[in-house]
Amino acid sequence: MTSIASNKVASEPGPALGAILREAALTALVAFLLTLPLVGLRTVESGGSVSLRTDFTSVALAVGLVFLGRIGMILNREGYPVPVLAVAIVIAVGATFTPLPGSLAYVVILAGSLVLGLQALLAIRRSRSTLSLQERDQRMDQIGAKVQQIAWYVGPILVAFAIALPMLPFADRGLLGVAILVMTYIMLGWGLNIIVGLAGLLDLGYVAFYAVGAYSYALLAQWFDFSFWLCLPLAGLFAAFAGLLLGYPVLRLRGDYFAIVTLGFGEIIRIVLLNWADVTGGPNGISGIPRPSFFGLPFDRSPDEGVTSFHQFFGLDYDATHRVIFLYYLILALALLVNLISMRLRKLPLGRAWEALREDDIACQALGINRTNMKLAAFMISASFGGLAGSFFATYQGFISPESFSFIESAIILAIVVLGGMGSQLGIVIAALLLIGLPEFFRGLEEYRMLAFGLSMVLIMVWRPRGLLAHREPSLLFSKYADRLRAGKPAGGAQ
């Protein structure tokens, strides 16, 4: 891409129109070539053969928008932000009232004008339209530090709200279902955070432990009639053991190799679950997984002979919501347990060692930290949390199949951890609410969910590689640096 030198000759009046148009036209050409085959020519299956349907309107729209957007970006960069801001507002308002093909067009136009507008505002306030990576990092570090501070107040409030949620008037079964789903992902996120956020190992196969937990509960309940409360710790243990088995051979691998091998393990476990039909039921999965009881009291309307059910014991009318509320509190308790343990772990020598390993592997080795054992501990603890979440998932759904444990699930959990800011407990809650909770309320846009998912992963990495709320506050500080760091300023060599 040709770019115009930003330090133009001072005598030249106005923006160099030719150069701007050429640059924008080149970008538009790329957009045209990108969209022509896949957007413009859609394959349609009709009776075993493939035919084509053309959609050149979308191509033209995409090319036009890219052209305008690029011109806007150039003008912002070259110091003409005011007209860009005006045009962006006009386009955004105009697009809202014009009929366009498809809802996606609105989203793209509005998002595009928002970005251009923000860029223009930034350019008006300062003399440049973009922030360098360092400036962004510094800014976001300050925000991260602030969030860290208010987390002390917000955390308990959130927990109180989560406890009170089922008693609130608007909490119906649907909402509780979403809350349970979000809470499961928060728990998984917190579990994975130990490996990714604290120990700094990118695990792409976390779903394997989730699967181990789910299947160990389902199988133990099916074959040995074990109760949920007995299976829950067992599932955690099995998952931790799986973590030990998988972790031991691969922990000496470097970052990205480690990531790919864990991905391989995740897939191996899924394929085995799929093909070992005698035990796992193959693609049909396992159904009829027993629901948990309230310390021995089942949630049935009419329990078996000689068994008191929950509503009879407490003298309540039967309500199917009781079970959902109970399951909600169960996952809430499990998630909080995970949170508590990982918060405490961070203060132990073990947790300190993880964070040190994340920052510099080799220095840690030189200081005599046993790398393998430390990482293995992170792997096993994290795996056991995944296993607990898995057995909850099995009992909540009542049905599991290998389909629930594909790579995309690992990617979603990883996205939650990464987007929230690696290492930040509150960030994971926010990310899970955004990524899991929000789409549940926009069922109409369901098909765009994964698209937005992938895109936001890329954008956040580009904007801030360490994750939105990542704030790497050293656990121990010399007091003279501590105040400066808390204020969010860089503290010389302390970081």
Place this chain on the structure above:
Amino acid sequence: MEYFFQQLINGLTLGAIYGLIAIGYTMVYGIIGMINFAHGEIYMIGAFISVISFVVLGTAGITWVPLALFIVLIMAILFTSIYGWTIERLAYRPLRGSFRLAPLISAIGMSIFLQNYVQLLQGARRKTIPPVIQGGFQLTEGGAFSVNLSYLQVVIILLTVALMAAFTFVITRTSLGRQQRACEQDKLMAGLVGVNVDRTISLTFVMGAALAAVAGVMVTLYYGVIDFYIGFLAGVKAFTAAVLGGIGSLPGAMLGGIMIGLIEAMWSGYFATSYKDVAAFTILVLVLIFRPSGLLGRPEVEKV
């Protein structure tokens, strides 16, 4: 014995396809040290563009096979390379010099994005095209089992060999290849002596994408069926091939590809077909644990 030879031929064909994809992984890893997780998706896009081109050519009435094949190859290479270039420009270049795992996460996001992008636009159902090249040689006469070498397999293997030759020439003899090797060794120094590092890296992505596009065309011809999900498994297998051969080494990528293809063909020929993907993953794990530098790679020295 005839059965073995048949599996050998099938494995070589499959291996040629994996090898072409693996080169993209190995080149990118060699030059910027990242795993381009979205490379499998590039291959998938290549396959889709080739299906679209075939349908367009069918509508236009071009049915002479060599010409159609040539046009489809050019189309797939052109459009897929643009995708490769754009992805590098938007998702990876801003992250250069950032912390190690950032480009990998960005690439995973890109891979999810592209998969769903193609699924949304082209539909989730499988695309089938009628066989373009039919017929073949029968290598053994009589016996219980006859060994067949189809013309398509000949085309795939010859095309791969030709591409490899051209590619080796580019890397070893041209100034672009010299610049690439310079960037691989030391980007800062290469920049100081006047190599346009950004451009060289972009071209590396373009070359990788072009080879993946050819692999996409081949797989469309070979199986006749594609869907939006083929990129994931093929990507992981090709990456395995690149690691097996020694990441960063071009002949290694091809060798690894052929070995993976052979292992997969033999595995499904003699053991259970359902576990053939486990075979690839197991090899990946074993190679990384016992010989991380691969068959032809240089061992990496860890520096502080």
